[in-house]
Amino acid sequence: MRQNVYTVAQINSYIKNMFTQDYMLRFVMVKGEISNCKYHSSGHIYFTLKDAKGVIACVMFAGNRTGLSFRLEEGQMVVVGGTIDVYERDGKYQLYAKQITLDGAGVLYEKFDRMKRKLEEMGMFAPEYKQPIPKYVRTLGVVTAPTGAAVRDIINIATRRNPYIQIIVYPAIVQGDQAVASIINGIRALERLGVDVMIVGRGGGSIEDLWAFNEEAVAQAVFDCSIPIISAVGHETDTTITDYVADLRAPTPSAAAELAVYDFAALLERIAAFGNALNHAMLAQLKKQKNKLEGQRLRLKYLSPVSQIQQKRMYCMDLEGRLTSRMKTALTQQRHRMGLYAEKLKGLSPLEKLHQGYAYIEDIHHRVVNDVRKVKPEDRVEIYVKNGIIQAKVEEAREETYGEGADIRADI
Secondary structure, eight states: OOOOOOOHHHHHHHHHHHHHHOGGGGSEEEEEEEEEEEEOTTSOEEEEEEOSSOEEEEEEOGGGGGGOOSOOOTTOEEEEEEEEEEETTTTEEEEEEEEEEEOTHHHHHHHHHHHHHHHHHTTTTOGGGOOOOOSSOSEEEEEEOSSSHHHHHHHHHHHHHOTTOEEEEEEOOOSSTTHHHHHHHHHHHHHHHTOSEEEEEEOOOOTTTTGGGGSHHHHHHHHHOSSOEEEEESSTTOOOHHHHHSSEEOSSHHHHHHHHSOOHHHHHHHHHHHHHHHHHHHHHHHHHHHHHHHHHHHHHHHHSHHHHHHHHHHHHHHHHHHHHHHHHHHHHHHHHHHHHHHHHHHHHOHHHHHHTTOOEEEETTOOBOOSGGGOOTTOEEEEEETTEEEEEEOOOOOOOOOSTTOOOOOOO
């Protein structure tokens, strides 16, 4: 007899019906650890719930996320309530989550979130209430356990950065039932001592170990303190309510010491740098003033009476030289001109004419005889020649014409 053959879809559908008919699977609470958590862009959350012996695939659709008060993260212990059903296409069963609550430590996380929202609404996280951390502190207060790595790291780093720092440690209880009161007493005691800045914190641990720093009373004490407080609780990934309320949060106690105490060596280097810069500026200013003074000195020297007299003397000497040169030039020109006139005058001189054979005649009254009609026979005359005077008597005077414009000659 031939057995019935079924399709894959038929088998998956049959199994789905079996799950649907099982009343217990309609709503079941499952406890486990979150892993492979993925938030899809559609709003659905896909994750795996596991324990030491097994795993189960889970999905929370976007419509069921309204009741989820926290973000799912790897490693969280949760209790998931929902329906176990079969996804026919893949033939896999999975838990369709409708509610998720934190288990154990998760309860503390929920309490932490509620406290954080409450104090934030009260304005205790507001930046306008944060006090600035003094840059240079002389007294450092520390509220932490008297033993352990945290206090050693703070002391070592603080004294290394500033050997002159005064550190006052309040030995507080940082874990357990007495921790809250001890931390508050430490804050108030150091505030009364008037330290410059205060570090409140402890080393790392679980959320239960750090819970004292999440209590509202501790947060209120930190907020009310008039001394700037640096919170340094746990490791870098640990976050407490005190971190939000404090004036400054440090990721670790070591980092808190670095933030609170200025590096003395760096201060000395900075002072030395300022000193060098000041010396350089002073030298530059002195050089500038020296150059300015030298310029004023030269200007004063130039404008002094002695310098002015010397300048005027040089100017006068220059004018004298120019005048002498012009006078010499003018004299040379006049001498040349005079020479020309002398030559011209020489050509017109009567003496020159006498040397050429001409004679000059005057009567006894020393009047020039240049016309025969000015003398008559028997008149005495003097004839001037080139080398003397000839006394003569006129025997005859007659007029003659020697040509147009010619002179009239007298026979002596």
